[in-house]
Amino acid sequence: xxxxxxxxxxxxxxxxxxxxxxxxxxxxxxxxxxxxxxxxxxxxxxxxxxxxxxxxxxxxxxxxxxxxxxxxxxxxxxxxxxxxxxxxxxxxxxxxxxxxxxxxxxxxxxxxxxxxxxxxxxxxxxxxxxxxxxxxxxxxxxxxxxxxxxxxxxxxxxxxxxxxxxxxxxxxxxxxxxxxxxxxxxxxxxxxxxxxxx
Amino acid sequence: xxxxxxxxxxxxxxxxxxxxxxxxxxxxxxxxxxxxxxxxxxxxxxxxxxxxxxxxxxxxxxxxxxxxxxxxxxxxxxxxxxxxxxxxxxxxxxxxxxxxxxxxxxxxxxxxxxxxxxxxxxxxxxxxxxxxxxxxxxxxxxxxxxxxxxxxxxxxxxxxxxxxxxxxxxxxxxxxxxxxxxxxxxxxxxxxxxxxxxxxxxxxxxxxxxxxxxxxxxxxxxxxxxxxxxxxxxxxxxxxxxxxxxxxxxxxxxxxxxxxxxxxxxxxxxxxxxxxxxxxxxxxxxxxxxxxxxxxxxxxxxxxxxxxxxxxxxxxxxxxxxxxxxxxxxxxxxxxxxxxxxxxxxxxxxxxxxxxxxxxxxxxxxxxxxxxxxxxxxxxxxxxxxxxxxxxxxxxxxxxxxxxxxxxxxxxxxxxxxxxxxxxxxxxxxxxxxxxxxxxxxxxxxxxxxxxxxxxxxxxxxxxxxxxxxxxxxxxxxxxxxxxxxxxxxxxxxxxxxxxxxxxxxxxxxxxxxxxxxxxxxxxxxxxxxxxxxxxxxxxxxxxxxxxxxxxxxxxxxxxxxxxxxxxxxxxxxxxxxxxxxxxxxxxxxxxxxxxxxxxxxxxxxxxxxxxxxxxxxxxxxxxxxxxxxxxxxxxxxxxxxxxxxxxxxxxxxxxxxxxxxxxxxx
Ligand code: SF4
Numbered sequence: 001x002x003x004x005x006x007x008x009x010x011x012x013x014x015x016x017x018x019x020x021x022x023x024x025x026x027x028x029x030x031x032x033x034x035x036x037x038x039x040x041x042x043x044x045x046x047x048x049x050x051x052x053x054x055x056x057x058x059x060x061x062x063x064x065x066x067x068x069x070x071x072x073x074x075x076x077x078x079x080x081x082x083x084x085x086x087x088x089x090x091x092x093x094x095x096x097x098x099x100x101x102x103x104x105x106x107x108x109x110x111x112x113x114x115x116x117x118x119x120x121x122x123x124x125x126x127x128x129x130x131x132x133x134x135x136x137x138x139x140x141x142x143x144x145x146x147x148x149x150x151x152x153x154x155x156x157x158x159x160x161x162x163x164x165x166x167x168x169x170x171x172x173x174x175x176x177x178x179x180x181x182x183x184x185x186x187x188x189x190x191x192x193x194x195x196x197x198x
Numbered sequence: 199x200x201x202x203x204x205x206x207x208x209x210x211x212x213x214x215x216x217x218x219x220x221x222x223x224x225x226x227x228x229x230x231x232x233x234x235x236x237x238x239x240x241x242x243x244x245x246x247x248x249x250x251x252x253x254x255x256x257x258x259x260x261x262x263x264x265x266x267x268x269x270x271x272x273x274x275x276x277x278x279x280x281x282x283x284x285x286x287x288x289x290x291x292x293x294x295x296x297x298x299x300x301x302x303x304x305x306x307x308x309x310x311x312x313x314x315x316x317x318x319x320x321x322x323x324x325x326x327x328x329x330x331x332x333x334x335x336x337x338x339x340x341x342x343x344x345x346x347x348x349x350x351x352x353x354x355x356x357x358x359x360x361x362x363x364x365x366x367x368x369x370x371x372x373x374x375x376x377x378x379x380x381x382x383x384x385x386x387x388x389x390x391x392x393x394x395x396x397x398x399x400x401x402x403x404x405x406x407x408x409x410x411x412x413x414x415x416x417x418x419x420x421x422x423x424x425x426x427x428x429x430x431x432x433x434x435x436x437x438x439x440x441x442x443x444x445x446x447x448x449x450x451x452x453x454x455x456x457x458x459x460x461x462x463x464x465x466x467x468x469x470x471x472x473x474x475x476x477x478x479x480x481x482x483x484x485x486x487x488x489x490x491x492x493x494x495x496x497x498x499x500x501x502x503x504x505x506x507x508x509x510x511x512x513x514x515x516x517x518x519x520x521x522x523x524x525x526x527x528x529x530x531x532x533x534x535x536x537x538x539x540x541x542x543x544x545x546x547x548x549x550x551x552x553x554x555x556x557x558x559x560x561x562x563x564x565x566x567x568x569x570x571x572x573x574x575x576x577x578x579x580x581x582x583x584x585x586x587x588x589x590x591x592x593x594x595x596x597x598x599x600x601x602x603x604x605x606x607x608x609x610x611x612x613x614x615x616x617x618x619x620x621x622x623x624x625x626x627x628x629x630x631x632x633x634x635x636x637x638x639x640x641x642x643x644x645x646x647x648x649x650x651x652x653x654x655x656x657x658x659x660x661x662x663x664x665x666x667x668x669x670x671x672x673x674x675x676x677x678x679x680x681x682x683x684x685x686x687x688x689x690x691x692x693x694x695x696x697x698x699x700x701x702x703x704x705x706x707x708x709x710x711x712x713x714x715x716x717x718x719x720x721x722x723x724x725x726x727x728x729x730x731x732x733x734x735x736x737x738x739x740x741x742x743x744x745x746x747x748x749x750x751x752x753x754x755x756x757x758x759x760x761x762x763x764x765x766x767x768x769x770x771x772x773x774x775x776x777x778x779x780x781x782x783x784x785x786x787x788x789x790x791x792x793x794x795x796x797x798x799x800x801x802x803x804x805x806x807x808x809x810x811x812x813x814x815x816x817x818x819x820x821x822x823x824x825x826x827x828x829x830x831x832x833x834x835x836x837x838x839x840x841x842x843x844x845x846x847x848x849x850x851x852x853x854x855x856x857x858x859x860x861x862x863x864x865x
Pocket of ligand 1: 554556557560562564567597599602603
């Protein structure tokens with residue numbers, strides 16, 4: 001089974017909901033600066049879609065969204081191109097982009113205040129239903145890799161892992177950690193194996 | 199972008215679910231309903247398209263001939279079959295026609311696209327038959343023995359685009375068994391006589407306009423006579439009278455419920471249509487800007503399975519319909535839609551703004567049509583309770599450029615994106631288009647009134663609608679109101695809104711809706727008289743717009759030749775203004791201006807649009823050659839439209855004379 005189209009979502013902290021419009025100029029600036037590397041194409045505004053992808057940064061390799069899927073604000077990165085290496089390394093690659101973006105967002109003061117991400121949970125998903133149908137077999141394999149990779153990454157935390165119960169959604173692992181993790185520490189741990197995206 | 203053809207807009211629950219998955223896996227998580235009842239998924243990698251197409255094919259959807267020089271998606275009234283006013287259900291005919299022509303040898307050699315629509319009646323705008331290459335309007339006749347005969351009034355050569363053409367009546371009654379062969383004959387004539395090299399002239403409307411409808415009719419009849427019969431012409435007729443759809447549930451009535459929420463009542467008023475079948479209604483699911491998330495599509499599929507089965511349709515207003523809802527289920531359905539964020543009222547009302555993709559994803563886009571549409575929708579929705587009943591029923595359509603994919607010509611209030619150079623900046627504007635309407639199958643096309651800065655368009659809507667509420671006389675439609683009031687007076691109403699404050703006074707005018715970036719133009723790079731040259735050029739362009747508007751007034755008063763004459767002079771004035779950027783000594787003599795313009799701007803291709811090439815210059819040259827002697831109302835309308843496009847091209851050319859550079863975002 002070849003797990004591709006990997007996605008990661010970091011959730012916004014409770015009560016941290018600056019208007020989505022405030023992210024639009026930030027994402028445009030990222031394009032101008034070439035932040036996150038790769039070829040960044042455009043910013044797309046889906047604020048009008050209820051619980052939708054919100055405001056998106058479209059890149060050639062990945063899409064990044066300040067989304068509201070499931071009614072939960074967060075930062076999502078969906079990888080769109082096939083990634084080489086093993087699954088663990090692929091997840092690390094996507095996680096790096098998400099962490100770089102999250103750290104950068106937390107460092108900026110938006111007009112209505114600061115952005116802060118929840119450090120106790122994240123989602124990791126695989127989007128290609130043809131290569132990886134959302135069934136028990138996929139979950140078994142997915143779980144093993146996530147447990148190994150994320151377990152190592154969150155080695156100082158107690159980690160919980162659950163499968164999103166909706167079979168029609170992309171296969172999603174919901175990861176919880178206690179005590180909370182540090183975005184920077186995770187990023188540094190990944191830096192040893194994964195090139196910086198910023 | 200992957201465009202997915204949905205013939206007559208018909209979808210099943212399974213297809214909706216697959217579209218949801220594909221949007222999520224290969225696109226940006228959004229499925230977009232287009233003004234041709236297609237679905238589009240954006241930002242798809244080319245390498246993913248084979249898999250995507252296979253997955254669509256597995257649920258009976260083909261993407262073949264959704265784009266390119268082909269028969270595009272065949273559209274039809276989304277309430278066909280359940281409509282109270284229809285002559286008969288056009289769905290089987292639209293379906294048979296779509297699949298007969300798909301991949302047919304006679305439709306593979308067009309110079310450009312070919313659009314077909316089916317309408318169940320003459321009076322309503324559901325299928326906009328008269329703006330299509332072929333528009334089929336259902337007609338019932340009775341023979342001498344009183345037997346019902348089904349057929350179609352067939353219109354040909356309509357189209358929007360830069361210069362809209364009203365379709366001409368080819369035949370008031372094409373019997374049902376002749377529908378496909380006659381359409382096939384029209385397609386063959388188009389393939390044979392249509393332009394192949396110059397894309398700007400390669401539509402059926404040009405062939406019909408060139409030949410005249412009588413000559414065109416003769417050629418089509420001769421072509422029809424030569425055709426070798428095919429089984430697909432009539433095989434579908436055996437089942438065309440059997441109901442295509444069966445209701446999932448028995449009919450029921452909505453019982454009185456004192457607890458009914460306001461939101462339900464408002465939704466019911468605008469989004470629910472009582473079907474011809476008692477006890478059933480059609481519910482419109484309003485999609486803001488035509489967009490739905492994968493999650494919402496799956497939710498809709500679930501609701502369709504629960505209430506109506508496979509009776510889903512997309513609409514040209516970019517919404518989704520659920521047909522055959524038992525009326526008694528409405529309240530539960532609405533609650534479920536609300537939980538998906540899809541229970542908003544306002545279908546086919548002023549808040550339901552139709553738009554093309556504009557600058558978001560279209561490379562021809564000039565201004566952000568989606569940004570503007572989103573802004574207008576949310577402002578209007580916020581005050582929908584106070585909006586007068588008469589205003590609620592108006593429609594707004596927005597295109598990102600003159601190509602009219604947002605159908606701005608056939609709206610009560612239409613807008614299309616243009617730009618204006620103000621000092622060293624380019625400022626996004628929209629032309630306000632009034633006088634058109636989608637009623638009567640898109641029989642009336644509006645004309646441009648004035649270019650207004652993007653950021654002032656919401657004020658334009660406020661002003662026009664409140665003026666309408668105050669000034670209309672009993673039962674007057676907006677279109678009638680505009681005609682009675684007169685364009686000169688309405689233009690006067692908007693004049694102050696056309697002004698752009700200086701960049702220092704209000705920099706927000708210098709960026710578009712939803713896009714904070716600013717664009718600047720470099721210095722003019724002219725000699726010491728630059729100030730004078732700039733003002734003379736801008737003055738000349740403004741004066742040409744005034745003349746084009748006066749041409750409209752003549753048109754409105756029925757003075758076709760005068761209108762055409764003024765339209766020509768307006769173009770000449772704009773051409774002269776451009777020539778002034780090269781030499782300040784320009785004569786007023788038309789022949790000299792034409793020669794100077796040709797030498798300095800046409801031969802050098804300076805005037806050429808990056809996409810349309812020299813098309814707009816030809817409007818000027820043609821008007822100069824043809825004069826105004828043989829001008830009728832239709833021709834004058836076209837000349838006025840062309841004058842506006844020429845002037846827009848002159849503005850764009852003037853802007854291009856200095857290369858714009860992207861300025862960094864502030865902060
Ligand atoms: S009207 Fe213009 S901007 Fe809009 S989709 Fe058509 S070509 Fe693109």
